[in-house]
Amino acid sequence: MNHLYLIGLPGSGKTTLGRRLASHYGRPFLDLDAVIVTAAGQDIPAIFEAEGEAGFRQREADALREVAARPEPLVVATGGGTPCFHQNMEVLRATGFPVWLDVPLATLARRLAAGAQANTRPLVTAAHGPNSPETLENSLKRWLGQTLAARRRFYSQARLRCPGATSTRPAAVVAALAEAGFQF
Numbered sequence: 084m085n086h087l088y089l090i091g092l093p094g095s096g097k098t099t100l101g102r103r104l105a106s107h108y109g110r111p112f113l114d115l116d117a118v119i120v121t122a123a124g125q126d127i128p129a130i131f132e133a134e135g136e137a138g139f140r141q142r143e144a145d146a147l148r149e150v151a152a153r154p155e156p157l158v159v160a161t162g163g164g165t166p167c168f169h170q171n172m173e174v175l176r177a178t179g180f181p182v183w184l185d186v187p188l189a190t191l192a193r194r195l196a197a198g199a200q201a202n203t204r205p206l207v208t209a210a211h212g213p214n215s216p217e218t219l220e221n222s223l224k225r226w227l228g229q230t231l232a233a234r235r236r237f238y239s240q241a242r243l244r245c246p247g248a249t250s251t252r253p254a255a256v257v258a259a260l261a262e263a264g265f266q267f
């Protein structure tokens with residue numbers, strides 16, 4: 084068990100970059116959200132609707148432990164909240180190499196605002212109410228700032244932090260991983 088895990092806020096590129104890194108290293112890619120959806124037989128907004136966030140977090144913790152125990156090394160994109168519940172950060176550190184994509188909040192807000200109509204992230208959708216006086220991007224920036232404040236203590240336990248420009252290009256992440264001594 085020596086998985087490469089990507090962690091970070093929604094919009095940081097865990098899913099997008101994870102796919103690229105998996106193809107670079109020649110390892111299978113798994114998106115933890117997709118594993119949860121397959122196991123539940125319903126999409127993430129439907130799970131939140133039926134079971135609340137607590138139900139989703141339980142499913143997430145179960146899916147993480149099942150994936151973490153797989154013997155073949157994998158590139159795993161986690162969900163933004165994964166490291167922050169049910170001692171999951173300990174599982175990530177014990178079974179692989181967690182990398183924090185620490186993308187600037189303004190970039191995250193721009194990316195999430197551009198994709199907001201897709202309504203696939205219930206917590207992000209809830210961050211901007213229908214009667215909000217703020218622009219969508221400002222609501223998202225505020226929510227992202229509050230969320231980072233609550234999650235930083237978990238994210239900062241990553242083995243490697245990729246800040247700013249390093250977090251957006253697969254080649255830069257690969258170089259930072261090599262420098263940090265990561266080997267698949």
Ligand SMILES: Nc1ncnc2c1ncn2[C@@H]1O[C@H](COP(=O)(O)OP(=O)(O)O)[C@@H](O)[C@H]1O
Nearest residue numbers: 092093094095096097098099100194198251252
């Ligand atoms: N390096 C990048 N540069 C520009 N846009 C990106 C980058 N990585 C992701 N995106 C875009 O940001 C959005 C969120 O990416 P995603 O991979 O789903 O993030 P996460 O899984 O961390 O929530 C998508 O619209 C994606 O196309």
Ligand SMILES: O=C(O)C1=C[C@@H](OP(=O)(O)O)[C@@H](O)[C@H](O)C1
Nearest residue numbers: 092093094116162163164204205
């Ligand atoms: O930040 C969060 O708590 C969440 C992030 C989502 O994943 P992404 O970070 O891939 O959007 C998904 O797991 C769920 O909507 C909850």
Ligand SMILES: [Mg+2]
Nearest residue numbers: 097098160161
């Ligand atoms: Mg994702």
